[in-house]
Amino acid sequence: DADVTQTPRNRITKTGKRIMLECSQTKGHDRMYWYRQDPGLGLRLIYYSFDVKDINKGEISDGYSVSRQAQAKFSLSLESAIPNQTALYFCATSDTDRGHETQYFGPGTRLLVL
Amino acid sequence: LAKTTQPISMDSYEGQEVNITCSHNNIATNDYITWYQQFPSQGPRFIIQGYKTKVTNEVASLFIPADRKSSTLSLPRVSLSDTAVYYCLVGDGGSSNTGKLIFGQGTTLQVKP
Numbered sequence: 240d241a242d243v244t245q246t247p248r249n250r251i252t253k254t255g256k257r258i259m260l261e262c263s264q265t266k267g268h269d270r271m272y273w274y275r276q277d278p279g280l281g282l283r284l285i286y287y288s289f290d291v292k293d294i295n296k297g298e299i300s301d302g303y304s305v306s307r308q309a310q311a312k313f314s315l316s317l318e319s320a321i322p323n324q325t326a327l328y329f330c331a332t333s334d335t336d337r338g339h340e341t342q343y344f345g346p347g348t349r350l351l352v353l
Numbered sequence: 354l355a356k357t358t359q360p361i362s363m364d365s366y367e368g369q370e371v372n373i374t375c376s377h378n379n380i381a382t383n384d385y386i387t388w389y390q391q392f393p394s395q396g397p398r399f400i401i402q403g404y405k406t407k408v409t410n411e412v413a414s415l416f417i418p419a420d421r422k423s424s425t426l427s428l429p430r431v432s433l434s435d436t437a438v439y440y441c442l443v444g445d446g447g448s449s450n451t452g453k454l455i456f457g458q459g460t461t462l463q464v465k466p
Contacts, residue, residue, distance in 0.1 A: 243396075274456075281440065281456030282397070329396045340444065341387065342454060344396025 242266045243345035245330050251351045252320050260315045260348050262330030270333045271313040272342065273297075273305060275326040282329060288313055320352045357441045362461040371428045373460050375441030378422050386417060386424045389440045391459070397440060401426070428462075436464045 243264045252258050262271065269290045274282040274297075284297030286305040294305060302324060306314045317324055330345040358376040365371045377386065385404050389397035401408055403415040403424070414427040428435055440459040 279458070281458055282454075283456070284454070327394070331396070340385075340454075341399050341402060342397075343399065347394065347396055349394070 243330060243332055243343055245328075245345040245348050247348060248346065249349045251353065253353050254319075254321055256320050258317050258320055258350075260317075260328055260330075260350070262313045262315070262345060264311050264313075264330075264332045264343075264345075266332050266334070266343060267310075268332040268334045268343075269310065270340075271307065272331040272333070273303075273313065273315045274329045274331065275299070275324075276329065276347075277326050285315065285328075317350075317352075320350075322352045325350060325352045356455070357443055357457055359439075359441050359457065359460045361458060362463065364463050364465060365431055366465050367432055368430050371431050371435070371462060371464075373426045373428075373439055373441075373462070374423055375426070376423050377441070377443045380421050380443050384421075384443045386415065386421075387442045387444070387454075388413070388415065388426045389442065389456075391438045391440065397456075400439075431462075431464045433464050433466060435462065437462060 246261045272287040273285040276282045283299050285299055285303050286297055287295050288307045291307050291310055304316045328348045331342040333340050333342040385402055387402040388400045390400050391397040401410055401413050401415045403417055405417050408415045416425045438459040438461050440456050442454050
């Protein structure tokens with residue numbers, strides 16, 4: 240969905256490096272999410288934010304941190320990257336105007352940690 | 354959140370109707386059923402969502418029986434471009450929603466010429 244963009248699309252880094260993945264959205268949604276996907280598996284939630292002042296841990300938050308700089312921007316950081324963080328990372332947004340949630344996903348960032 | 358069970362994979366041929374069934378025996382009263390489609394190296398894309406009976410949009414239909422313990426995604430006349438992974442998710446909405454979508458392994462649909 241072009242309304243949700245992620246940078247970079249691909250990244251190779253070394254063990255121990257700090258990296259940041261960025262997500263921007265033009266949908267005007269309050270809620271934003273970070274997921275990771277490993278080969279052959281579904282998505283797992285890392286962190287989520289319901290508004291600028293709200294940050295919540297997902298099921299696999301260890302080794303990650305996030306920053307919600309504005310309604311439209313939600314960044315994911317790996318403080319000290321390790322090889323098992325090699326995965327495909329997705330940002331998503333959602334609104335609940337209709338009373339039930341639908342999430343819109345970005346194109347993904349493919350991360351390789353050597 | 355209610356757990357879902359769906360077939361790991363399905364094969365079909367172009368032009369056929371494909372039905373993918375998802376079981377969610379522990380669905381809660383305020384849970385909605387949502388299906389997403391994911392192509393390789395892309396983010397999941399919303400297909401359809403429903404609460405009960407039948408929902409139809411330009412892409413698919415969703416059939417939900419009265420007990421809501423299962424649902425069936427129906428894709429009419431599939432084409433090669435419908436080859437993808439299809440995820441069934443169940444969760445509540447509105448003010449009580451924690452925003453946590455639980456993605457299982459999904460159903461890998463392979464459409465053959």
